[in-house]
Amino acid sequence: MIALFTDFGLADPYVGQVRAVLAMQAPGVPVIDLFHAVPNFGIQAGAYLLPAYTQYLPPGTVVMAVVDPGVGGPRRAVFVRAGDRVYVGPDNGLFVVLAERTPGATSFEITWRPPRTSSSFHGRDLFAPVAAMLARGRMPDSHPTVLTAPADGPWPRDLPRILYIDHYGNAVSGMRAETLSAQASLRVGSHVLTQARTFAERAPGEGFWYENANGLVEIAVNQGRADQVLGLALGDPIAIV
Amino acid sequence: MIALFTDFGLADPYVGQVRAVLAMQAPGVPVIDLFHAVPNFGIQAGAYLLPAYTQYLPPGTVVMAVVDPGVGGPRRAVFVRAGDRVYVGPDNGLFVVLAERTPGATSFEITWRPPRTSSSFHGRDLFAPVAAMLARGRMPDSHPTVLTAPADGPWPRDLPRILYIDHYGNAVSGMRAETLSAQASLRVGSHVLTQARTFAERAPGEGFWYENANGLVEIAVNQGRADQVLGLALGDPIAIV
Amino acid sequence: MIALFTDFGLADPYVGQVRAVLAMQAPGVPVIDLFHAVPNFGIQAGAYLLPAYTQYLPPGTVVMAVVDPGVGGPRRAVFVRAGDRVYVGPDNGLFVVLAERTPGATSFEITWRPPRTSSSFHGRDLFAPVAAMLARGRMPDSHPTVLTAPADGPWPRDLPRILYIDHYGNAVSGMRAETLSAQASLRVGSHVLTQARTFAERAPGEGFWYENANGLVEIAVNQGRADQVLGLALGDPIAIV
Numbered sequence: 199m200i201a202l203f204t205d206f207g208l209a210d211p212y213v214g215q216v217r218a219v220l221a222m223q224a225p226g227v228p229v230i231d232l233f234h235a236v237p238n239f240g241i242q243a244g245a246y247l248l249p250a251y252t253q254y255l256p257p258g259t260v261v262m263a264v265v266d267p268g269v270g271g272p273r274r275a276v277f278v279r280a281g282d283r284v285y286v287g288p289d290n291g292l293f294v295v296l297a298e299r300t301p302g303a304t305s306f307e308i309t310w311r312p313p314r315t316s317s318s319f320h321g322r323d324l325f326a327p328v329a330a331m332l333a334r335g336r337m338p339d340s341h342p343t344v345l346t347a348p349a350d351g352p353w354p355r356d357l358p359r360i361l362y363i364d365h366y367g368n369a370v371s372g373m374r375a376e377t378l379s380a381q382a383s384l385r386v387g388s389h390v391l392t393q394a395r396t397f398a399e400r401a402p403g404e405g406f407w408y409e410n411a412n413g414l415v416e417i418a419v420n421q422g423r424a425d426q427v428l429g430l431a432l433g434d435p436i437a438i439v
Numbered sequence: 440m441i442a443l444f445t446d447f448g449l450a451d452p453y454v455g456q457v458r459a460v461l462a463m464q465a466p467g468v469p470v471i472d473l474f475h476a477v478p479n480f481g482i483q484a485g486a487y488l489l490p491a492y493t494q495y496l497p498p499g500t501v502v503m504a505v506v507d508p509g510v511g512g513p514r515r516a517v518f519v520r521a522g523d524r525v526y527v528g529p530d531n532g533l534f535v536v537l538a539e540r541t542p543g544a545t546s547f548e549i550t551w552r553p554p555r556t557s558s559s560f561h562g563r564d565l566f567a568p569v570a571a572m573l574a575r576g577r578m579p580d581s582h583p584t585v586l587t588a589p590a591d592g593p594w595p596r597d598l599p600r601i602l603y604i605d606h607y608g609n610a611v612s613g614m615r616a617e618t619l620s621a622q623a624s625l626r627v628g629s630h631v632l633t634q635a636r637t638f639a640e641r642a643p644g645e646g647f648w649y650e651n652a653n654g655l656v657e658i659a660v661n662q663g664r665a666d667q668v669l670g671l672a673l674g675d676p677i678a679i680v
Numbered sequence: 681m682i683a684l685f686t687d688f689g690l691a692d693p694y695v696g697q698v699r700a701v702l703a704m705q706a707p708g709v710p711v712i713d714l715f716h717a718v719p720n721f722g723i724q725a726g727a728y729l730l731p732a733y734t735q736y737l738p739p740g741t742v743v744m745a746v747v748d749p750g751v752g753g754p755r756r757a758v759f760v761r762a763g764d765r766v767y768v769g770p771d772n773g774l775f776v777v778l779a780e781r782t783p784g785a786t787s788f789e790i791t792w793r794p795p796r797t798s799s800s801f802h803g804r805d806l807f808a809p810v811a812a813m814l815a816r817g818r819m820p821d822s823h824p825t826v827l828t829a830p831a832d833g834p835w836p837r838d839l840p841r842i843l844y845i846d847h848y849g850n851a852v853s854g855m856r857a858e859t860l861s862a863q864a865s866l867r868v869g870s871h872v873l874t875q876a877r878t879f880a881e882r883a884p885g886e887g888f889w890y891e892n893a894n895g896l897v898e899i900a901v902n903q904g905r906a907d908q909v910l911g912l913a914l915g916d917p918i919a920i921v
Contacts, residue, residue, distance in 0.1 A: 270878025637752025
């Protein structure tokens with residue numbers, strides 16, 4: 199399986215062109231659009247969402263992860279073996295949190311280059327072909343070089359900020375819920391929120407935090423939009439009180 | 440074939456995670472993203488759109504239909520055999536219109552539970568595995584219990600309200616066009632609209648109602664946005680005049 | 681491979697219903713959602729984006745291209761053999777630029793009709809079945825008629841206007857970059873922009889034009905939204921200065 203995790207959005211032709219490459223170069227391999235809504239150029243947000251959103255993918259999955267504002271510049275291309283999965287993308291910090299949290303994770307530089315590369319779309323021209331190779335059990339380079347100092351980082355293991363607001367208005371943070379006590383209260387803006395296990399535990403319109411289905415602390419309002427009800431925006435800090 | 444009908448949207452990681460489960464548990468079965476834009480928590484809107492949008496799917500299709508504001512609460516899980524298709528989802532009214540309109544439709548409670556379930560994402564953790572089982576000809580429970588009193592309902596067979604506004608600005612109602620005379624006029628807000636068979640029958644900018652490609656009464660404006668030109672919003676009532 | 685290029689958007693049920701038809705009638709053929717965001721009813725924008733966005737698709741690809749404001753009226757249905765690919769859709773100008781630029785391109789009228797056709801959704805009812813036939817090596821008509829005078833056009837080979845604004849805010853034009861010197865400056869609104877090869881060549885917030893990954897002239901701002909920074913909108917003219 200190949201899973202895609204990018205900031206490409208779905209409206210533009212970019213995901214379709216990546217999929218066309220994968221259909222040609224890895225025929226028969228299922229391709230999953232896991233997440234294309236990383237906030238534009240949001241390397242750090244992507245770095246914290248990536249391990250959460252990919253943790254339930256089956257062993258052997260190749261994740262093509264591309265948030266790449268420096269495309270065309272000097273940043274390297276990498277693939278990272280982390281647990282039973284492989285991640286492919288730019289070496290710009292996107293894999294730092296994943297690598298720090300996964301014992302034995304190893305990053306390899308990709309020096310292979312396709313015959314023709316655009317200057318702005320390495321997702322299609324470089325990373326998709328490499329993802330196709332890896333999904334078919336081939337290596338892009340015959341003697342891959344281990345990267346001992348991946349770009350950027352280290353970053354904290356958990357980031358107490360709002361990194362993504364989903365279409366229900368729920369605010370997803372970069373904190374793993376397992377690091378918090380269920381008795382913890384969280385302050386965001388002027389609101390102090392306690393924990394709930396399910397939406398149904400709270401009255402309609404009431405705000406709370408809970409462990410979302412990907413293990414992250416998420417701020418929600420039962421049958422309402424937390425972003426509007428609580429006045430939340432991307433990047434807002436969250437404090438444990 | 441497995442078809443997905445939800446309020447998950449496409450931007451968030453939810454559809455991708457459902458698809459990853461289906462790719463693992465029903466490998467080789469085509470999966471169709473039929474509709475993920477049921478208005479958030481809109482059980483009733485979903486109930487009227489579901490039979491319309493799924494009526495042309497081939498015999499044997501398994502429809503995973505999830506609009507589930509009560510997830511984590513006491514609502515049951517069901518699958519419904521209706522005609523040649525099977526529907527899987529929460530027992531909260533979403534299948535009421537489908538069942539009432541389909542002779543012989545039968546609802547079964549799902550008591551099977553996966554080893555691990557999140558409290559907020561039964562689409563991924565419960566309904567997708569059950570859809571995969573049914574698509575492969577297996578039953579989730581060895582002796583499924585017929586539900587004689589499905590949750591909620593009965594609701595009217597047709598709902599004269601605007602349930603969905605598509606990206607062209609066309610307003611889709613919960614009324615089947617076959618229940619109306621082509622001579623009927625419809626009042627919505629301060630506008631009275633007559634029927635057209637095609638967009639091309641009307642002058643650009645002119646409003647009308649017509650039978651859309653899924654058999655529903657739809658309000659449209661030739662080469663314009665009906666929602667803006669006519670001032671329409673979700674939930675607006677429609678009167679036959 | 682079948683690639684889809686439409687103005688259907690992704691939120692509505694239209695793409696899913698097309699895919700259900702293709703899954704039934706061309707089982708096993710990969711289907712790619714290449715682009716569903718042609719501006720609504722934007723035949724001319726679609727005509728210039730179509731050859732750019734489909735040029736890297738593999739030989740043998742069937743492209744179903746539907747931007748069809750005249751559906752239900754007298755416009756013909758066509759398929760166009762252009763290079764190694766086949767295009768299927770309405771004969772309303774959408775294929776004019778493709779045909780003019782591709783030596784030997786030939787348009788054929790489709791007279792085949794399905795047993796049942798809605799008046800508003802020929803994408804699902806007519807073009808998808810024909811695309812499925814062509815993808816399986818069958819012809820919709822036993823003696824297809826060559827169209828010697830395709831509808832509309834001729835149009836200029838390049839269109840110096842903004843035809844699409846992507847989700848990063850980059851503005852895509854209808855001009856092929858190969859027709860311009862790298863020394864050319866472009867005026868759009870009150871701004872005069874010079875060429876860059878990559879985003880990384882410019883300071884954050886600076887505007888420029890470049891050859892995008894599909895060979896078109898695109899106006900961008902490094903790490904910013906060109907539409908907002910430069911005040912750009914769909915249809916804005918671009919002048920070479």
